[in-house]
Amino acid sequence: MESFIQLRSGTTPRRIHADLDGLKDDELGRAGFTGRTAHLYRRHDPTQFRVKGPLAGVDVAASALTPTDKDDLAGTPLLMFSNADCRISLSMRGRPAPFYVRNVDGDELYFVHRGTGTFVTEFGALPYRPGDWVYIPKATTYRQVPDDADTCLLLIEATEEFRVPEAGELGRHFPFDSGLVTIPEAAVVQDDGRDEYEVRLLHSGEHTSVYYPHDPCDVEGWRGDNFPFSFNIADYHVLTSASVHLPPTVHLFMQATGVYVLNFLPRAAESAPGTERFPWYHRNADYDEIAFYHGGSVFGIPMPPGWISHAPQGMHHGAPEKARERSRRRFDMDTHVEWQIIAIDTRRRLTPSQAVRDAAAAAGGAEPEIQV
Known part of the structure; x- marks a missing residue:
């Protein structure tokens, strides 16, 4: 068990985080x-x-940053911070991505600050709106289709798998009820007539392109416990x-x-x-x-x-x-x-x-x- 010993010296309040009296x-x-x-x-x-x-x-306003995906169809999110465990980026994609992406380094977690749209994934379509967290498992093929140009998404890439905290004394419905997540419904994305479809494999801040003669989101159905989802704050x-x-x-x-x-x-x-x-x-x-x-x-x-x-x-x-x-x-x-x-x-x-x-x-x- 943890120690109940709490040493004190000098002038201290009786309660923690209370009654500071100017201190x-x-x-x-x-x-x-x-x-x-x-x-x-x-x-x-x-x-x-x-x-x-x-x-x-560092303190900065998102409005002072310009990711290349804001105006360039081939653009990417702007890297803001990184270490060996994660990369934190900003995306302002204003038009549907003409390519799919597949992060082979780790999981992705988007937070939607502004804008609506859809992540088209091989599991099915996953709509998003402000306040949504969107989880994309490692190596999932997807592309972003915003509804309009006014978008701003925070992106966290983790080398290891994202997971929810252990339930502990509060039980499995904290910090959130998993029954309130939105999961994609399986639906085959029909080919649009192009000769090939690009999937960018993201790795170490770079990418390798793979080209398919058909739309890679051709999944008829899926089952299991590894899938993308969204959850609103x-x-x-x-x-x-x-x-x-x-x-x-x-x-x-x-x-x-x-x-x-x-x-x-x-x-x-x-x-x-x-x-x-x-x-x-x-x-x-x-x-x-x-x-x-x-x-x-x-x-x-x-x-x-x-x-x-x-x-x-x-x-x-x-x-x-x-x-x-x-x-x-x-x-x-x-x-x-x-x-x-x-x-x-x-x-x-x-x-x-x-x-x-x-x-x-x-x-x-x-x-x-x-x-x-």
């Missing part, structure tokens, strides 16, 4: 908030610093507590080796007097963090849609102190948190691509304007 709650924890933890109660905001060097982190079960702000790990959606995908979604706000409602300051000693802002608001503060923030492990981050003070002032007024943020935590350090570094440099390191 700043800074967590130094291991194993992504599930291991040994120290809470350091500071006088000053630990995120107020100037940094120079490769671990500075509106159906995700959000865990809450009235007396403490829960750690990010309770919002886990799917995971692969070294990669954890989380949903921060609308929920009831903490209601016990004195409880802090914003995540505490932390430096996540063992994980890099990516936050992708889908939309919504926090205590009346709008979230900038499409904002992408990278916090390297070991680097302090958290909401600004003035936002925390505002949440305390409005404690009796605000009863819900309305944010919609997609988070990706990785065990290995992420390397920002040159395109992301250039876009961030062009913006001068500016952060989104959030009036508090």
Whole structure:
């Protein structure tokens, strides 16, 4: 069993993440908030610093990035961050892909930020809409057919298989009810008259083209437990507590080796007097963090849609102190948190691509304007 020993020294609140009385709650924890933890109660905001060097982190707006698939039929998603376990890219494909793709390196997980359309797969058609997660198993043949040009999808490629968290004490319907996923219905895609059909085998950021004399989605039927599916965040079960702000790990959606995908979604706000409602300051000693802002608001503060923030492990981050003070002032007024943020935590350090570094440099390191 875990130790009940909790050492204290100096001035500390009686409750965790509550009754700070002007102090700043800074967590130094291991194993992504599930291991040994120290809470350091500071006088000053630990995120107020100037940094120079490769671990500075990168913040950029999706609108400042231009994937080649936005205007070029032969284009591809734009790589934003990568490590040995995963690649995180942005797609804005505006017209139907004339080719199929097949990722032979690993699974793919798309998040639909903007736009509607269909993934045509060998399992059948899989429609998508904003807020959808779309899972594509490794080596599945598919192509994207957007309904219009206004699209924006986040793409996570994992070297190892994506899987849902173990059910644990909550049971199999958490973090989501698998009966609410959408699966494709088998349907043969008829040939459209062309001489051959290209399938791009994706590997290590490159591709090898394979050409078939027929449409490769000619499957009459399928069965088994390895298939693509979609799931909308509106159906995700959000865990809450009235007396403490829960750690990010309770919002886990799917995971692969070294990669954890989380949903921060609308929920009831903490209601016990004195409880802090914003995540505490932390430096996540063992994980890099990516936050992708889908939309919504926090205590009346709008979230900038499409904002992408990278916090390297070991680097302090958290909401600004003035936002925390505002949440305390409005404690009796605000009863819900309305944010919609997609988070990706990785065990290995992420390397920002040159395109992301250039876009961030062009913006001068500016952060989104959030009036508090």
